[in-house]
Amino acid sequence: MRITTVGLDADDTLWHNETIFRLSQDRFRALLAEYADEVTSSARLADVEARNLRLYGYGVKGFTLSMIETAMELTGGDPPGRLVAEILAAGREMLAHPVEPLPGVDAALAELSETHRLVLITKGDLLHQEQKLAASGLGDLFAAVEIVSEKTPETYARVFERHGSGADRSAMAGNSVKSDVLAALDAGGWAAWIPYPITWAHEEAPPPQGHPRFAQLATISELPAWVRALG
């Protein structure tokens, strides 16, 4: 069998994530409504997030700190206490948000796990991602879980070496062209893009054209057949 190992992204591939961030952003903009219009709030928050990414990395805790910092800026350095309290609560609710697999995920992973080694490969807060996997009920289907700070070609080479038979015998599936597709292809692996309706701005990139190891799938339900067809 050519493909022995299938890597799966988690957020927005196995369960909702960006939707939850967007809801928190909506709430953030509403809280700040008397200080700034929605476009300004969104733009400032995106700037602060981007500036902090190097220091905070991915995940809800860093996002919460960035919301507080943006609120500081938009209120001239003195936000009302209830505003800070609301942001802390929003962060806590994001961390405690129930996790439910997206449609088709259970069946696709159950089928794939019978013939392939499944590895979860995701960014974000370590503890939070472990908690989401546990809450999803999908944990037993995975042979390994890798929570990483960045998804580069080197990341995939290392993970597929450690848990599989190398990147050239592995396929990665996820919703981010940049993190899940291009980086895995660069490592020498196969990659399937399963778009989610919305994508975080930092992750946006055009999909590859005519790449021999790439496919775009409509839903995760198409993944087992695509992997099987690779041989």
Next chain:
Amino acid sequence: MRITTVGLDADDTLWHNETIFRLSQDRFRALLAEYADEVTSSARLADVEARNLRLYGYGVKGFTLSMIETAMELTGGDPPGRLVAEILAAGREMLAHPVEPLPGVDAALAELSETHRLVLITKGDLLHQEQKLAASGLGDLFAAVEIVSEKTPETYARVFERHGSGADRSAMAGNSVKSDVLAALDAGGWAAWIPYPITWAHEEAPPPQGHPRFAQLATISELPAWVRALG
């Protein structure tokens, strides 16, 4: 050779950490001085941290959020903006703090790495721990790095299975009796306790008495000889 693999804790074993948290706590207490005495500030912060541990896990970002939350409580829900700004700055400075190996660390690890597989095993924020390891200049001495959400006997069993020859052929060294010593012993491994002058309250526990696979070392410089003597 009986012992093939040596696990090393990072914070307060290879470099300072608790000292940096204590400095931030001092700064926090000083900022809150007009609202609460030092004992009260410390006790409230410890309570909030403990309450949030399940949701935030270990690391600077969660600690920063807990400082903000405690400031909310101690100021009757309405902290001055400059107070929130100071706490955000304290968190950022902790994340950007320079990392310097503790005395003797370079030499001990260089010596051990010639004969044993070294694995870094640490809790905390994923990205921050990776950044600290990179900044320390010690990265090349480690065969593997495992950043984990909790250090349980199962954690050690899994890590020493993955990167070594099982827990019974591995030794763990660190400053926390609870996380580095007792959990590794429970997994069937050997353990060396290298005390750091101060310990986080959540990590405090009495060292084992007369355990055949345990040793207390005065400094990390004693570690290579202890490991060698195990055979």
